[in-house]
Amino acid sequence: MYEILIYLFENYFDRGGCPDSATLTHKLTIAGFGEDEINQALNWLSDLTKGDNDHYPATLAQSKSLRWFMPSEMEAIDKEGLGFILFLEQAGILNPLQRELLIDRVLKMNGNNSSLEKIKLVVLLDLWIQNQLTDPNVLETLFIASNPRYRH
Structure with missing residues (x-):
């Protein structure tokens, strides 16, 4: 897939x-x-x-709570992927509701690609569908700033 x-x-x-x-x-x-x-x-x-988010309350988007990952999620999403999800939240690209939807979508993907590759693809596709890929800063944030070699 x-x-x-x-x-x-x-x-x-x-x-x-x-x-x-x-x-x-x-x-x-x-x-x-x-x-x-x-x-x-x-x-x-x-x-x-x-954009089905019926099983999450709309108020989750404004939540300030801390997210703990289930062991099954940590098994499917490696440390690099978890770190990138945190990065996306801290950069303001994802709110908590979008984070949950991202995690759901990544968990539904199969294959032997790294979770980081899957996360980036899901975020790209989601932004593409929402017509939000017109801002080059978003692409830079996703691919350059997320790469540890390019962080200062």
Whole structure:
């Protein structure tokens, strides 16, 4: 699924959006992706575009509480990924509600990519869907400032 999401971002980012589901399924099949993987990615993407946060209270967005991670979350999201999530919150890119949705989305992704790669992809796709990738400072914050080699 991760590879499909990368493919979508690389091939449709400049166009401003993806084609309809049937066309996209056809294009992904031609690109060599399997039917199960395509369905899983499209379902995951559909959940992302819905912005479904019904199982979280809206007041969570303004919460100032500290987040403790469950052992299962810490197993799926390594220290680097957890640190990046904290960085995104401290930089004001995520509020607590967005953090919870991000964690849910990352946990639903499969594959053997690092949690940091998954987190960055989810944030990119989410910002892309919300048309918030027009600010170059956001991209710089996500990719340059988050890299320890570039921090001062």
